[in-house]
Amino acid sequence: MLKTTYSVFLICFSLLSSISYGQVTAIQNIQGRKIQSLNGKWNYIIDPYENGYYDYRHDPFDQSKTGTGGYFDDKVQKDKSELIEYDFDHSPQMNVPGDWNSQSEKLELYEGNIWLRRKFDAKPEKGKRYFVYFGAVNYEAHVYLNGKKLGVHKGGFTPFQFDVTNNLKAGENSIVLKVDNIRKQDEIPTVNTDWWNYGGITRDVFLAEFPEHFINDYKLQLVKGNKNLLNFSVKLADATAGQEITLSIPELKLEKKYKTDAEGKVADEFTWNNLSLWSPESPKLYGVNIKTDKENISDKIGFRTIQVAGDSILLNGKSVFLRGISIHDENPLLAGRLRSEGDMRMMLQWAKDMNCNYVRLAHYPHNEEMIRLADEMGLLVWAEVPVYWTISWTNPATYANAKQQLTDLIVRDKNRASVIVWSIGNETPLSDARLSFMSNLAETARSLDDTRLVAAALEVHRDGNNIILNDPLGEKIDLVSFNEYAGWYWGGNPSEITKYNFDIKYKKPVVITEFGGDALGGFHADENTRWSEEYQEALYKNQITLLSKIGALRGMTPWILTDFRSPRRQHPIYQNFWNRKGLISETGKKKKAFFVLKDFYDQMQVKYK
Template identity: 25%
Template sequence: MTHTTVPRPEYPRPQWVRPDWINLNGPWQFEIDHGRSGKERGYQEIGHELSGTITVPFCPESKLSGVEYKDFMAGVWYKREFTVPESWKGRTLLHFGAVDYETEVWVNGVSIGTHRGGYTPFSFDISPQMTPGANVITVYAEDDVRSGRQPRGKQSERYDSHGCDYTRTTGIWQTVWLEHVPEAYLSDMKVVADPDNACVHLEVTVVGKALGGKLTAAALYDGKAVGDASALVSGPSVKLTLPLEEVHLWEVGQGRLYDLELSLQEQGKTGDTVQTYFGLRSVRLDGMAFRINGRSIFQRLVLDQGFYPDGIYTAPSDEALRNDIEISMGLGFNGARLHEKIFEPRFLYWADRLGYLVWGEHANWGLDITTTEGLSHFLPEWLEGMERDFNHPALIGWCPFNETWDRDGAKQNNEVLRIVYEVSKKIDPTRPVIDTSGNFHVVTDIFDIHDYDQNPQTFKERYEPMKDGGEVYNSFPNRQQYEGQPYFISEYGGIWWNPEQQDEKSWGYGNRPTSEEDFLTRYAGLTNVLLDHPRMFGFCYTQLYDVEQEVNGLYTYDRKPKFDPDLIRSINLRKAAIED
């Protein structure tokens, strides 16, 4: 029930699809509330009109929003009318993909709930507040990236972008939509692939009165029925195992996906039905190797920041999300660290479809974790992100924190990292967890470091002793201890190259190459050190594309290649020493 003129018209949640939905993207009333006093002034009331307009889901800092206000905004207000079809009986759910950062929502002037966290989805059953005909949604969001009390990622704490921090995102930045569901409905699912036993294990959550009903799961591969299972509903959580008649493994570059239909039957009648999918693959650590479906796969990763010139945090189109993966794969990378941001679900959908490895990471920069108070501002949102993305086969590991530097002379509270690691392992024992990428490790399944040495020779010498079981290079020996884990360089390179952008704001790592040939020689030298190392299971190059003033991408910010992609591809695709 969408229209082609609606921005970002595609269904926003491809792992949980229903036919009856209304996309609320497009023009909304909008107003900036610098004094955070709008509630006192009655902005939430039905009759109050906001002074401006904005195009949702683009943040007000972006060009695509039509606002393009780049200064700090303490609070922002949104308002729009909606109607639903008379055929929508049962419940109406209001969904937000992401709103940065603390949000309150009203329907017809009645507050229906709040949410804290700028990167994860939330929803409300708005049926009790709705009236026949037109209804009004009002949204208020507060955002303060300088507070130390919220994860901001790469959003600049200064007025201007600088270094590796970029334009901020305030308020709504993912799709808003309405969805029709029956009184009893399926709210979410957790799927654990079990290729060795030719099955998947499902745990489905049911909302509403469905006791005595039956949940049925039917799997298809390439349109052919390959398995089904059912279970009686005896509580809010239904568990069942779905045997598969055919095993098609999800692999790197081969995103083989099964379609899955879930249906809830009550008194012999089919009620709620959901279309979803899954991939059949396993991941495990084995000595120094990272195995996918039992094979040692060298992870040729690239750093992806998830920024866009015209949409900032929000891709201008679904095609733009897919394009970022395709240009990466065209360069010979097989995956990415999704860096300092929880990416939108449709990016992960395309990763699933294309067989592209990704690491899930939170936007921890800006959050003070020198005391345990930081845990209360991090863990709830991190768990929401894990729950949202658990079922993506492309996601092969979690990394809640990145570079947990000291703050104003105070060190990280190690218990914050330890607790987040341990809770993450409890929630998902199927994937490895890196406690904090680069530094300072406390307890981790993988020991990774960041190394931006621009000299291939000294870069090689640093890791040479490891080849024969000698000393392992530890970038911060006084702050972290290597305990025999698998090891890789999860940030390197960052070679500063963009001849067309050399103003005083330009930023990159190390000395600039003098020519394209100099760049490619350095790139090959650094990359070959890692490919040839028998104790490295992967690398992650910084970065895929430039972002604003940071000009160390292999592509420009507007996604134009700086070099012949085939030259980069030929370097990246050499067989690695650790590969099967």
């Protein structure tokens, strides 16, 4: 059955190869290029009926014979008799990057279509190429420049760009997006999630200038399991042979010169013996330059190895315990996505305050700046794509979308030493179709990057007092990584959960990706009273006792660092659209369970020195 399903998928993939997702793989290290920020105030028009996209017969304006008539034309009235039923210039504004739900009270619960427009000046030069780059837009974006459609992108958390070389004007330009964040069954994620569906242009927007033949992608990392052998590769945006490439790391007095092959590529492996390896205790980053005669790209890159051996996780060849916590891309103190370096640094510092050396960035790709800060601050990272709960497992287009998002995540972050796990999903129910879907994603991850671990947050089931993990996907991934909520969703009160035992099929390192329970910050009662800090505190104490029975336990990321907003959580007293499983409240106050986990991590740090 699995082989048949896999064959059907392969056939469908070949049929889908002509379907455009609106972008080629995103350009590596966009911040290291010549960029003009398009962040700031954007005008917006709320369009729940999509009047700006469809005519009254529900035919798209941008597919009409003239390709005009929609809001993307950004027209202004030139004659007093002219009928125009929209006006960007007199429409309200929102901040970009930023979601619309947190910027207008009437949009707090809005899921639908909104048009956003920004005017900007440009001075394009001959012989240069220009791209408009988006860090993320949630979820489906139709992008237009000066009335011409550039394309469509699906996926709310991954970067994309469009070539605008032939559309960009000297002087004033108008860029318009139709953004749709309506949840749909066949998308990634699907209709059912447990986080706020923030719509809008949620990450940076840049106009980027490049030479005619530019570096689209590069990689510099240690070969798996080798502390001295570096793998270096470069790919130009086009197949230009003979382009000279210079790699240099000034601190190491390393300089190597190459020429691109007929495909515009460079690939090399070479030994370097005096590397200082990156680790949470010593997050060493080297300044790296990659040059052509037209470009000089700077990056900061750390070098480390990660692998499994039996039931151990080896970082730079030494056994490590992953003292972690899960994090959403949301600021509990200020509604909306994390907007700035300050927001992100605050979240990661809270994790370090708990003595974490590891974070799970759930349940989707977080901002690239978050990963770079983890590099700098010394936090290992589990990076994930939103293959979450009830995906349309048999739909080839859904798989293609998931594969593209996973590819974009890996391409973007493959040079970040902090990232040690590519996660292909969370709590996906068992079926043959799901196993095929997820197994193929695991193979994709390994084909793109064989230097990191591949995992997924699996589910368990129970038989009496046994907690059983026998998901067949466990054969395909590197960790026994699973969620369990004894003491909250099942298993009785916290004091009762230590009676359980684990029955785990696979002899691999065990990393508990979620456990926990809700507590309303500041609500105090006895340890058997739901929603109290004492209940959560007792739950954490007994969970640590329960999980310590697992001999192969090598890490955990309890759910979750801070309270976060969720439409699923509706109790008017204790939740009020908040998931209260955070160890830090929405006011920034540390709950009692925070200190239980910190004490445990202090002990594990000593044990794994």
